[in-house]
Amino acid sequence: MRNSRNLNMDRVAVVASAQTELRPRWSGAQHVDLISAVVASVFKGTGLSIDDVDFVIDSGSDVLDGRSISNCGFLGAMGAHHKEESRVEEDGLWAALYGTTKIAAGGAQVGLIIAYSKPSESDVNLFYSSQCEPFYQRPVGFDHRAASGIQAQRYLAQHGRTPADLARITAKRWSDAARHGRVQIASLPGESDVLSSANVAAPLRALMMARPVDGAVAVLLASEEIARRTQRKPVWITGMGASTDRHSFAARKAGALEACEVAARSAYARAGWDKPGASIAEVSASSAVSELMVLESLGLAVPGRGMDLLNGSGNTAINLSGGALPADPIMATGLVRLSEAVRQLTCPDIYGLESPSSAIVHGAGGVGMQAHCVMTLEI
């Protein structure tokens, strides 16, 4: 159908997104209940229906879900009955990357991207431990906590930052999450609460780690032709990049997230950006320190100066959703960032933004954030 254009990639837009509230424990709902809620909702207002969907790509973790090939049990809830369906065992932002590629290549016009998480049903420490190498790392107790603690020790020492800085960014993220109402928060922690929370991975306190939460998110992608027919203002995906660092945490470059830098460079180059001057950034994090490292690796601040962004330096509104510190639906966190960035671009008044035009979206996975995915959005 697009033979005359097969040397030019089709433009791909996000035409809608839907997410459940992110809660520490959705104790009254199964995975399928959360998934079907977002899939039923995502079409509303688009004029599209499940019949228009050419393919479904989903992200989740068999280990977290407690069953093999868990997507097979969720196909009905996902609307994937007798459709092309694929599973990405990485954060949902990779599923969106995969779906965008399919549409850009001309193979499909409408794609449904789903990510979900119920870490409350499992043991997050065992989930991460299961990703560690079983001969040298797992027996000595090396896991995501140790990796995060080591990142934090190095970052604070190298850049002269203090736990008080980490408390400041953490409290800010929680209060932003509370303000925009998509994260269940029983009581809002202040900076002193952060500093007095339990030791988890010295120098990190419990509240300085991303809080695992349950939830689901669905994103509808479409080709330009379809996107232009929907009533909403399409949000174009203009750049994408992904990169994975060495599996051995000890062999990665100390004090840096090189894979994040590579993913960002790739996305910006594809978008034709010479610098990361986006209106909005929605980024993932495993801890307050790794959030700062991600912001710096994305080029939003020079190394060690990520905290300056909290003082309003730069023109990019960062993690107005609160980001991953108050709400980390593991395997869905990056796709939630995409959903949040789209919401901010299309409903800027809710967030007090003035005509934002572009966004950087970041997802990550693995122990110590081994893998990174970056997208640029423009309207």
Next chain:
Amino acid sequence: MLPKPDTFPIDMAPLKSDLSMPYTLTPGRAAGAFLAELGQRRIVGSRFKKSGNVVVPAQDFCPLSGDSEFEFVEAPATGTLTTFTETAEGLIGLIRIDGSDVDFPHRLVDTSLDDLRIGMRVEAVWADGIDNSILAIAGFRSSPNAPVGMIRPLTDPAQAVEVIPYRLDLHYEHAFGPYYGRLFDEIKTQRRIMGVRTPDGEGALLPPREICDVTHRPTGTWVEVKQTGTVRAMSIINLEFVGQKQAPPYIYAEIMLDGALTRLIHTVSGFDMSRAKELVKPGTRVRAVWRETQTGSLDDISHFELIDADAK
């Protein structure tokens, strides 16, 4: 916000479930040699031919250069602490063994967080009675005056460990949600099997669900399905396997309960298994037999029995 998926709360406690997966891990050439030599209290590394990098503990591929050609070396039991943290697992640091070009994580022992310093000299503490595991080194302790050790050729290497028995135990608490919650609550308290009608109101879907799998439209009202049904497919299980719930031989059958549009998998028994092929086949009529116990699971149905008494 979305309509809440837990609009109809139920008070079923979450389903506790454990997965215990047995493995026989293959450490391969480098880790196999490293683990074998721990029994001799020797620490083995790899020296890669092209780059000259020394990697301790030994690896098949150089994490820095990707080289795969290497020779084994014997590394000293001393090194430097390059960074550290404390978690619920204890004090964990990255250690750089003298002469190695990379760090590796291990425990720090006989010390406390406050006494640790980046760059401090450490030495391995050997554990008694542990072989073929990196925990043959209990951890590393402070050793301020430890001389800097040397990398040496490995002489008389022990036979590499080929297989490590391993088990991964994972623990879950699965929420039932509103649909499975009512299904199992009714099974437990009423001994009724409840489905939901399709969006068109024709027949019942079992297990009950909010959304019809085929049309993705909301399902209809609740309906009880009969406890009698028809075998649609079956298999006589003779094989033994890990995680099996009962001793073979036994029959697993797909049973379409009267009133349901979907098939339920359960066992069919109550007769001499030597006649299984003759008595149970697609089309055989069966009836649920309940146990005395009421736990709120499909296991409350002991099995399905043959309805045709003559067949027994």
